[in-house]
Amino acid sequence: MSSEAPSEAVAHRGMITACVVLAVIMQALDTTIANVALPYMQGSISASSDQINWVLTSYIVAAAIMTPPSAFLARRFGRKRVLLWAIVGFVVSSILCGLAQSLEEIILARLLQGLAGAALVPLSQGILLDIYSLKERGSAMALFGVSVMVGPVLGPMLGGWLTDNFSWRWVFFINLPIGLLALAGIVYYVSETTTDTSSRLDWLGFGSLSVAIMALQLFLDRGEQLGWFSSGEILVEAIVAAVALYVFLVHTFTTDTPFISPQLFKDRNFSISVIFIFIVGITYLASLALMTPYLQTLMGYPVLTAGMVMGPRGLGTMLTMFLAGRLLGKVDTRLLLLTGLGLSALSMGLMTGWTPDVSMQTVIWVGFIQGTSLGMLFVPLTTVAFATLPASLRAEGTGLYSLSRNVGSSVGISIVTVLLTQNIQANHEQIGAYITPFNRAFDAGLIKSYLDPMAASGRAALDAMVNVQASWIAYVNDFKLLMLLSLAVMPLLLIIKPPKTQANEEPAPVME
Numbered sequence: 238m239s240s241e242a243p244s245e246a247v248a249h250r251g252m253i254t255a256c257v258v259l260a261v262i263m264q265a266l267d268t269t270i271a272n273v274a275l276p277y278m279q280g281s282i283s284a285s286s287d288q289i290n291w292v293l294t295s296y297i298v299a300a301a302i303m304t305p306p307s308a309f310l311a312r313r314f315g316r317k318r319v320l321l322w323a324i325v326g327f328v329v330s331s332i333l334c335g336l337a338q339s340l341e342e343i344i345l346a347r348l349l350q351g352l353a354g355a356a357l358v359p360l361s362q363g364i365l366l367d368i369y370s371l372k373e374r375g376s377a378m379a380l381f382g383v384s385v386m387v388g389p390v391l392g393p394m395l396g397g398w399l400t401d402n403f404s405w406r407w408v409f410f411i412n413l414p415i416g417l418l419a420l421a422g423i424v425y426y427v428s429e430t431t432t433d434t435s436s437r438l439d440w441l442g443f444g445s446l447s448v449a450i451m452a453l454q455l456f457l458d459r460g461e462q463l464g465w466f467s468s469g470e471i472l473v474e475a476i477v478a479a480v481a482l483y484v485f486l487v488h489t490f491t492t493d494t495p496f497i498s499p500q501l502f503k504d505r506n507f508s509i510s511v512i513f514i515f516i517v518g519i520t521y522l523a524s525l526a527l528m529t530p531y532l533q534t535l536m537g538y539p540v541l542t543a544g545m546v547m548g549p550r551g552l553g554t555m556l557t558m559f560l561a562g563r564l565l566g567k568v569d570t571r572l573l574l575l576t577g578l579g580l581s582a583l584s585m586g587l588m589t590g591w592t593p594d595v596s597m598q599t600v601i602w603v604g605f606i607q608g609t610s611l612g613m614l615f616v617p618l619t620t621v622a623f624a625t626l627p628a629s630l631r632a633e634g635t636g637l638y639s640l641s642r643n644v645g646s647s648v649g650i651s652i653v654t655v656l657l658t659q660n661i662q663a664n665h666e667q668i669g670a671y672i673t674p675f676n677r678a679f680d681a682g683l684i685k686s687y688l689d690p691m692a693a694s695g696r697a698a699l700d701a702m703v704n705v706q707a708s709w710i711a712y713v714n715d716f717k718l719l720m721l722l723s724l725a726v727m728p729l730l731l732i733i734k735p736p737k738t739q740a741n742e743e744p745a746p747v748m749e
Contacts, residue, residue, distance in 0.1 A: 256422030299351025301643030326353030397544020442496025518645025553608025585720030
């Protein structure tokens with residue numbers, strides 16, 4: 238189907254739009270819906286606090302690896318066929334996630350879910366670009382962007398409600414009815430594209446990059462648990478990651494048909510945007526991974542309450558996505574990006590002042606501010622990334638752009654989790670050094686009654702208090718790191734070229 242075809246020539250365009258948007262919403266939900274259920278999964282499958290985050294990172298890494306080759310698969314086998322298999326694979330792996338009885342089973346199922354779901358977003362976006370005319374694509378991409386961002390809005394609330402009323406397993410089972418509706422609609426309404434049997438994938442480039450990403454993620458996820466470079470496994474993973482990355486880079490710059498074209502990085506805006514979206518991936522999803530245990534473990538929020546409190550973050554993102562879209566072309570894009578980074582740094586700075594007694598209203602409005610920062614970043618950043626990129630490189634560029642965001646998310650989650658664990662232990666030791674029977678502060682009447690270091694009940698109460706204080710300081714340190722990352726990329730705005738928009742120019746993809 239030609240992208241230049243008038244909209245009237247496309248039959249059932251509304252139903253096609255509804256079906257592909259449904260598929261995108263299903264995939265987007267799973268980026269956040271599992272967050273609020275993590276503490277319940279942790280108890281059910283006997284996982285530690287750092288291990289349970291593999292449920293998040295395994296999905297993100299798998300999706301990152303399989304996103305770039307989705308365009309090749311569509312050319313080789315047909316876009317409709319690949320999309321249908323992606324939906325089937327996503328639904329089946331979701332059911333396997335819900336049925337998992339161990340940490341290993343759920344991580345494997347999440348890997349399969351990420352591999353299957355990676356193609357849903359780029360292929361659905363391609364269908365929308367085909368069925369809408371040039372003049373209508375701006376509205377179509379805005380709708381597409383909103384469907385991608387429904388996950389952060391509905392995910393925590395829906396996940397909390399399902400976990401509270403049924404079980405954490407239903408955060409995965411919910412994909413079955415959504416997937417079946419999308420599958421039926423696509424089978425009936427979407428037409429198949431022509432295939433190119435001569436299309437070839439650079440397997441060495443794809444394989445070496447995939448191995449590098451997986452080895453790096455294992456290195457980050459297991460390093461703290463195994464003692465970093467004192468462990469043989471960690472040494473092997475570090476070496477494998479370095480060698481695979483070296484092979485990928487050498488092969489990329491020496492082969493005629495690389496998996497990722499070096500020509501992409503000759504575009505200054507695109508190269509800078511890839512760095513930006515990597516940082517955005519770190520700050521946004523890593524902060525979400527921190528908020529769940531902060532609210533449920535440190536503040537004692539029920540799972541449904543935690544989901545409701547985190548919901549306004551996504552609402553802020555949706556609102557500013559529309560606002561940023563209207564401001565594009567009227568306001569310097571670099572100013573919009575600076576505003577987004579400033580709001581991100583502000584929200585993280587405010588979170589460094591939180592205590593375990595912070596009010597619910599404060600958590601909600603600070604989360605809303607953070608959500609607005611993401612919306613103010615995504616639309617302008619995508620416009621900058623693809624405004625000067627040649628059309629022949631755009632499909633490959635969207636895959637790399639998405640890859641950078643996903644890798645940033647998985648790396649960010651791993652790093653803040655490692656730092657959280659280390660800082661809690663260090664803080665506990667430092668604070669605990671002041672708790673001795675010789676500390677005169679324990680001689681006061683009421684304090685001695687409840688917090689006597691010489692009594693077992695007193696020592697237990699003191700240990701609980703130290704744990705809370707140690708955890709609180711560790712969370713504050715992580716929030717401070719994320720704030721500094723937002724500030725650190727601001728100077729890159731000075732070397733971005735503001736995109737020149739034209740009235741009849743084809744809009745760049747809003748999300749991918």
